[in-house]
Amino acid sequence: MNRREFNWGLTRLVAAGLVLAPCGALLSACGTESSDGTNATAADPASYSVNGSGQLVINLSVETGLSSIGSFIRKSYTGFNSGRGVIIVRTGASDYRAMSIVCPHAGALIDAPSGGKAICPRHQAEFSISQANFGANIGGQSSGAATSFTATESSGLLTLS
Numbered sequence: 001m002n003r004r005e006f007n008w009g010l011t012r013l014v015a016a017g018l019v020l021a022p023c024g025a026l027l028s029a030c031g032t033e034s035s036d037g038t039n040a041t042a043a044d045p046a047s048y049s050v051n052g053s054g055q056l057v058i059n060l061s062v063e064t065g066l067s068s069i070g071s072f073i074r075k076s077y078t079g080f081n082s083g084r085g086v087i088i089v090r091t092g093a094s095d096y097r098a099m100s101i102v103c104p105h106a107g108a109l110i111d112a113p114s115g116g117k118a119i120c121p122r123h124q125a126e127f128s129i130s131q132a133n134f135g136a137n138i139g140g141q142s143s144g145a146a147t148s149f150t151a152t153e154s155s156g157l158l159t160l161s
Contacts, residue, residue, distance in 0.1 A: 039109055040076040040085025040101055050079035056160040058088075060153070066090045072129070074101060074112045080160070081149075085109070087118055088151065088160070091131035096151040098160050099127065099135040105143035118146075 047062040056077050065073040069090055076085040085101040101110045108122035117126045123141035135148040149160040
């Protein structure tokens with residue numbers, strides 16, 4: 001191999017690296033956007049149970065992420081919502097709201113709430129986390145409301161159905 005062949009081969013190798021490196025970053029980002037909703041933090045099995053009716057029952061003395069008004073958790077619970085993650089927000093002293101993290105538009109996963117809304121990173125659909133219109137599409141990509149669940153609290157147990 002002469003110097004010219006070596007330099008040409010090296011140039012092609014560097015060019016391929018410059019093209020493929022960003023692709024790797026893009027592909028790894030796509031990996032967190034699976035449609036099965038599994039990129040939510042898995043809940044501690046000691047903090048919840050799923051009853052015979054398929055309702056999720058969370059022990060609030062163990063799940064401390066909902067201890068103050070405005071706090072939220074974004075977790076997945078085996079046996080509830082087909083294992084897909086949910087966002088639960090404490091909206092009042094004993095009021096809670098919950099929705100699936102799966103965006104109704106294209107199945108991407110809705111990010112954790114920030115600034116009064118939760119945003120789907122795929123098309124920027126915005127979902128309200130306020131008590132009055134929780135889960136409603138309030139901006140960005142037009143879509144339906146996020147799937148929501150009834151949340152009731154009694155004696156330190158939060159039940160989602």
